[in-house]
Amino acid sequence: VARGKRATQRDVAELAKVSTAVVSYVVNNGPRPTSPEVRRRVLAAIEALDYHPNGFARGLRAQRTNTVAFILYDFHPLDSFTSHYLGPITSAIIGDLTEHGYYLIIQPLKVGEDTASVERLLHSGRVDGVIMRMVQDPDTADHLPGLIRDSGLACVSIERQGHPDFPAVVTDDEAGAVAATSHLIERGHRRIALINGDPRFHTAHARERGFRAAMAEAGLEIDEAMIFYCNWSSTEAIDATRTLMAMPEPPTAIFCTSDDMAFGAMNALTFDGYRIPDDVAIVGFDDAVQAQHLIPALTTVRIPLTRIGTLAGSLVRAAIEGQPIDPIQQVLPVELVERGTT
Amino acid sequence: VARGKRATQRDVAELAKVSTAVVSYVVNNGPRPTSPEVRRRVLAAIEALDYHPNGFARGLRAQRTNTVAFILYDFHPLDSFTSHYLGPITSAIIGDLTEHGYYLIIQPLKVGEDTASVERLLHSGRVDGVIMRMVQDPDTADHLPGLIRDSGLACVSIERQGHPDFPAVVTDDEAGAVAATSHLIERGHRRIALINGDPRFHTAHARERGFRAAMAEAGLEIDEAMIFYCNWSSTEAIDATRTLMAMPEPPTAIFCTSDDMAFGAMNALTFDGYRIPDDVAIVGFDDAVQAQHLIPALTTVRIPLTRIGTLAGSLVRAAIEGQPIDPIQQVLPVELVERGTT
């Protein structure tokens, strides 16, 4: 490994016949001016030596790392990234940060796992800020945000407010669920089932709240046996759907609180010979890219997934640069997209 | 931001009444021994001051960063992570690395984008090694591996050999495709369509080679109009399937070279009233978790996705630690899993 022969600032300084300070000024365009002539010489030397500043030396000296950590709590090796929710959000975060010269370190944390690895990262001086996604899990939920807070790092949470002091990017899930449910009711459905995600997630709660509110508003009774919690996965949604359809009085519509689960429900229904939407109507949640290309195309609640990621990225960057963030909680709107399943 | 008051090694040394060297020995368990008594005192001081070593100072001094970069070429913000192929692999890489005390920086690179951002990372001294996934794209394909090579960093490529010098983790895609196709032929199918991925990917090539070989072996004619390239996406696979079934003599079986595409094909088929496998048989490729829970469960070629990631992780780690890697190309076996779609 030929790491030893990398050119340093000093090499550049010698070749350009200037001091290392000037090299620094040229590389960083400041904080002090340099004469055009000197600047030219330095640039030439940099080119000639293929000089690249050392990020760690820079970070050590300037106390700035240009790196943020994305802490993924409740990490599931097999499907965390495959989900149509977290995947696009993560991509968008990476996109925003990379574009602005920041690096992203992904730090997973499984439920029940010791937080030592996270603490090590937080205190290692390797990151300037943190993006986190919190789950309402009593074990760690109260613990992790406190750790981050104590680290003094800039932090923004997505999906729900992780700590009163952290800026958060959230979506109006309850309103979305109300819109989805009301839409179904308007179409004449009265027996509506709910296939919900993991109730430890704030979004699952909010979406269920919206569902219940809309049903109550319309004076409709909710059959509690028609409410399922499927951990956001299409697999479990398939089972729930079949259980639902085997009931003496099956639902005429199913509201799935994620597109992944809606995909599963549609798969089971279509295979078992039901027509969508004639026999059973489906509404999803998220508006994954695939939703509009499914057959039939899925009616769903659009969440600005990309926007969540880019906003989270720009907010950490702002927080790192010491800018005040107001309002502390950014609520992104959500919108019902009517397509072919209702 | 209360970063200034973080305890340093020196603070610990003073409190424990030892030198900084000893603190270092205790923290790193070496390279030289310390007496139990001193060790205890140091540990107590560390605890008391909530001391955490600074990663950048460490990296700067020891020339070791404990970080690896995952370079994602052909990055697509909306679906790179959502894919049932790259998602699990990425998760597994993160899992392996995190478990062994390494951090992972994800560095995306879009097709046609300037490689400056990647070069900056490679030369920044922020990473000890690189994992990369190469696409056979003439523009950058010849360029990127050279850059990495010149950086002198440890590198392993996945999916195909990125450079003759790089260790690679690959799968026996051609054999898998042969198995899938032969299986279909054994079931009596003669008009078999191929829905393939993006031909710029090595895996797409290999899988098509296997398909053609198996067909030739059985003396079967391939109808070139029945070969589609769908960029690995279920969306495009839906269109291809419908085009296929609208032909005067539609295929009786479709081999999809990814499960994502198989999901799309199944969706279109089932919705349009075809029975799987009676009217049309389907074979996928990858064995995503969902494949076995679909209805009907998908017959597919199992790729050890998790193993690809953990092996890639352990190989970069080995390369970073200077261990020789032999053989340079690790070919992982692949296996046909017969389920309900054939």
Place this chain on the structure above:
DNA sequence: ATGAAAGCGCTAACAG
């Protein structure tokens, strides 16, 4: 506008 030099926090070689 530039140079000299003091560290940032750590590891490891050198010296007991």
Place this chain on the structure above:
DNA sequence: CTGTTAGCGCTTTCAT
């Protein structure tokens, strides 16, 4: 077994 100290490569203050 432990202390002293020289840097790792950079930014920035203090000089000029």
